[in-house]
Amino acid sequence: MKKQTRGFIILFGLCFFFLATSLFAEDISVQAQLSQRNAYVGEAIVYQIQVTGSDSPDQPDLSGFTDFNVSFMGGQNTNQTFQMTVNGQTTRYENKGYVFQYKLIPKGAGNLTVPSIDVKVNGRIFRTGASSVYIQEPVEVDNFKARVSLSKSSCYIGEQIYLSVTLYFGANIQSPIFSVPLLNDDRFHFIPVDQSKSTQKDDLVNIQVNDEEMIMKIAQGTLNGQKYNTLSFSMIVIPRVSGDLVLDKATVSFDGVSGYRNVQDFFGRTVRKEQYSKFVVPSNQARLTSLELPRANRPPGFSGLVGEYKVAAEAYPLEVKVGDPITYTVKLSGGLYMQYDDIPDLNELSAFNENFKIPKDRAPGKIQGSEKLFLHTIRASNKDVKEIPSLEIPCFNTKTGKYEKIVAPAIPIEVEPTATLTYLDVQGEDPEEIKKDVESWKEGIAYNYTGPSVLRSQNAGLSGLTHPAMLLFLIILPLAYLVLLYMFRLRPLIEARRNPVKLALQQVLKNLGNWDESLSSADQYNVLLEQLKYYFGAKFSKKAGALTFADLKPILQSEKTPQELIDEVRSIYEVCEAARYANQGKVGVEEMKTRVINLINQLERGL
Amino acid sequence: MKRLLFFFLVLVALNLSAQEIVSEQKDVDHLLEEATRAYQSALEISTDEPWKADDLFKRSIQFFQGIVDAGIKNGAIYYNMGNAYFRINDLGKAILYYKKALEFSPGDANLLQNLTYARSKRIDSIQDKEEVKILKTLLFFHFDLSSDVKTLIFVISFVGVWVLAALMIFIHKKVFLNILIGCALVSCFFFVSMTVDQWARANQTQGVILAEEVVARKGDSASFEPSFQEPLHSGTEFIIVEERQDWLQIELNDGRRTWLPRKTLGLLKEI
Known part of the structure; x- marks a missing residue:
């Protein structure tokens, strides 16, 4: 086999391996579960789809659940990580997972099938199993009744009428939940009614209606000549379509008192205790005749107001x-x-x-x-x-x-x-x-943002400051300052402490370099001599001000200084001291300065 | 041959990831386009067919939410969602999303204007505590300036401190020292202010009442007495003090504390 052909076969094999491993890298499974197998029409059943092996499945399509009203309750990942240590070696494991939750409200009674559905996970399709659930028609009982009523049985499209949903209860109830599928009916527009303005605050309670909480009114009412306590809420309904409209029944589930039993209390007395059972009661089926607005005689500029305005x-x-x-x-x-x-x-x-x-x-x-x-x-x-x-x-x-x-x-x-x-x-x-000040109009909100910049992710809060480049910049500044401080302030000081002679030498040379020309001739010689004394003082650890040539000579000789340099020191001393009093030296100041600098340099080299 | 193989594999990997990025970008572009179209259509018919307009506004919210779900966190998206919620008279969610947008675009003039306007539409009038009012006046630079402006002032003053300090190594002038002290004070103020902001962001969960109205209770159950004479209404802002299962203890802007059912509230950290 030719070398090139063999190479291509290996290449093909690797590509196949790459694709296969990417496809079957994870062990994925999908399961569906129901919260209960028996329920009443209108009672919510939780339907859960559990995906294991991936935390990013696509949301499945439940449009095939024709026997139920479906509402999505949310999804969340169920990732778990754990570590295992075997023979001192720690291994980290991660189990990925995701759960979708739906609320299914059965539309009718009977043995209903929850169909199997396709769930797309990482590009692959998985199918859940089908299951069945037995749904009973809720039955009205004497003590508990639910009613849906409209303020009008006939109205026009766009007209606003009241809808009331009321639970009549003749015995105590707990944890009522209203299921009113009608509120999701697209044929109507619903507007909540603020009951707090017309009702005592103590008579208001928060009750769950479908997926939301709603403020309801507790009161007393009569139904078919019998007195009940009532729990009710109202909404404004605006029909959007015409025709004889049948409104879906509402159901209310709750724990209600179904009887009493005698029990003995702490003191041995017999007391009656309420026995609670689960109830699901249906409402009546309300009907509404919705009429089209007549086309004839419709005035020009009709405002759309429908009602008794x-x-x-x-x-x-x-x-x-x-x-x-x-x-x-x-x-x-x-x-x-x-x-x-x-x-x-x-x-x-x-x-x-x-x-x-x-x-x-x-x-x-x-x-x-x-x-x-x-x-x-x-x-x-x-x-x-x-x-x-x-x-x-x-x-x-x-x-x-x-x-x-x-x-x-x-x-x-x-x-x-x-x-x-x-x-x-x-x-x-x-x-x-006449021109006037242009005042801002304070009503209304501003326009929406569009364009590519909207799709650029931003960071919240102090992100600008915590950006690595900014942090680096902010750290570099003090560091740069410290470097400059060390170079120009601290290092000379440290060196001066280590070598005072060198410092004195630098000081003297600097002073001689920055010569003050405005001084008188005598003062200039004086400065020259003082600098020389300062140098010798530092070099031989003596007090500079009182250092005469007589003091210096034995020190210089003990340091084995060449005789010509000792003579030069003496000569400079003599010339400068003479000039201090004569106000003029035998030798020019500039020349003396040069001689002093040369002397110091020679002494530094020699000693 | 090995080089060729390696080159090929790198090319495949790059191509796959590039395709994925391009596809994701197309998706979010499409979502933004649809959201904008729905919003604009809703605006056009809002006078004549307000109910249809509401449906379209809700549709635009779903598209904007799709963009957020795709991992794009941008103040403008939350701002647009706030606008759409405002248009459908969901004041609570409008304020919640404006506040979320504020985390990303604190200095946005339109956002601040819309948030102020939405707040003006709330039913509940809850004033700040007196101490907070005084603090807000005294420490106006902390409360009134946006994070961006604070960051800018801090950086300028911080740079000023170190540049002047460096100059003073070479040139000794009293005026430099005075400016340096000023810059140091300013940078300290703003550093503390930004730290406080960051702490508040990390430790204080802010929220907004979403329910049309809700009875605030003295404890974590509906059986407790109401805390106030009136129920609280949508759009009222608070910070969370304590969480207990389905109930949260909240603190209103005036410092009063009460309990509300979790379902009636929207929290900034959850959107």
């Missing part, structure tokens, strides 16, 4: 000059939930825009009690304006079943001409063009 308006001040601001407030009422309700833009109404200046932007309405207030700042544009015109809002009256116009009556005002002459008036400029 009313509108009123007020303005202040009523006596103004041309251009003065008037606060015009429109009060809309009659809706159960008015967050989305709006009135026409005054700028588009000719009755307003012909006689008034109206800002192009206006604040969104503000809900205050049962009203929604729309504030406008308008200005009369001429003195002939006599009133703020009536405001007509086309809406659909659900009581009469017709399109109608609700009207805020006109408000009379008095407008005087502008009397104040301003600089701009004198200049002949149009008062409409």
Whole structure:
């Protein structure tokens, strides 16, 4: 076999090995479990998919679970690590895993099948096993009943009506959970009702409804002539589609008192103790006829208000000059939930825009009690304006079943001409063009961010400071300072302590180099001699100020200094001392300085 | 031959990882595109069809969440999610996500404006403690400046200290010494301020009430008496003091403590 062919076979084999090991590197398994095998219609069953061998499976598709309403409760990894030490050698093991949790709410009774599903893990498909669950139809019992009711049995698309879900209980209950699949029905829009404003605080409790907690009201009520305690909540319902709509039943599960048994207390007395059992009770099935809004006679500029709305308006001040601001407030009422309700833009109404200046932007309405207030700042544009015109809002009256116009009556005002002459008036400029400070509009939120920078991961907090480059920079600064300090301050000091002669020599040479030319001749000689004495003082550990040549001579001889250098020392001493008193030396100062430097250098070399 | 083999294997490995990166990038690009489209469409129909708009805003939130789940942590994404939650009137989550965005983009003017506006819409008015108010006035540089600005001032003053100290080795001037002392004080202040911030971030779990309203209790069960006359409402901010299974003890901005069910709360560390 040729060498090249053999090489390619080895290469192919390695590639195959590489792929095979990557595919079968981990031992992966997928299992599905149900929290219970028996349940009632509407009762939640937890469905868990356990993946072992990987902590990054794709979320499975449960759209095939047609017998159940499915809601995803979340997923989390179940990774475990442990160490094992055998013969002193420690080995670290890691078990990867992931769990998906779903809530299944059976839609009907019978033996229902939870189908097998495909779970994609690391590119491979694993299939869970199918299982069955027996679902019973919940049964209403005398003491416990659930009711779903609507404030109207017939309404129009977009109309707001009340939905109430109530549990009637004639005996004590514990841990109630409401399952109201209707709240996830896309045919309706639901808005929670704030019950705290109309109910005593002590009569409010947090109860689980589907996956969320909701504040419910505890009260007393009558059903079929029988008195019960009630636990209820309300929502505003807005139908989105037309037709005869059947609302899904709600169910309530709880532990309720099913009987009593006699027990003996601590003192031996017989007392009656409540016996609790699990109950799941169904509600009635409510129906709603939802009607389309009639297309005929739909007025132009129909605002979308559907209900029994009313509108009123007020303005202040009523006596103004041309251009003065008037606060015009429109009060809309009659809706159960008015967050989305709006009135026409005054700028588009000719009755307003012909006689008034109206800002192009206006604040969104503000809900205050049962009203929604729309504030406008308008200005009369001429003195002939006599009133703020009536405001007509086309809406659909659900009581009469017709399109109608609700009207805020006109408000009379008095407008005087502008009397104040301003600089701009004198200049002949149009008062409409008077420049004003541009004030920021404080209502509303700013725009969203887009673009590639949004997809760049950022670090939170003091990340800039803890970045390695920044830390390095911050550490280098003090280090650089310490290096400079050592080089230019500490090292000379240390060396001076080690070798005072050298330090003195450097000092003398430095002083002679920085010669002060302004000194008198006598002083210059004096300085010269003092430097020489300072040098000898340091060199022979003597007191420099009183060091005469007579003192030096025996020391220099004992150090075996050549005679010519001793003579030179004597000569310098004589010349300098003579010049100090004569104010002029035999030899020039510059020459003496050179001789002193040469002498010191020769002595340093020789001694 | 060995060289060829080695080169080939490296090429395969690089190609596989590059493909994976490109594919992930395409995924998040797509998610951002979809999120932006849904948000824009929702804005366009928000006046005429508010319910449909709500659905679209929720859809945009799901796409943004997909980006976060893909491992991208960016202040702008959390800010956008805050905006979408605000649009669907989920004030609690809007404030929660704005606060999360604040961790990444503390100096963002739009974010600060939106957060302030969202806070102004809350029902509960809870004032800061008096001591905190005084501290906030005195130590304005600690409370008002963003982490970025603090970092910048600290770095400049820190550099100033060491440069001036180095200059003073060669040149002895009193003015240098005075500036050096000033810089040292400033850098100390800001170092302490940033350390306190970091400590708070690591040790204090902040959160926001998400439920429309919730009755705060004096203990960790619904059987305890209410803590306040009124229930608390969505958007109210707090820090966690203690955790017990399904209930958390929280401290409000005015220093009052109470217990709330865990389900009604959103915590910054959990998003």
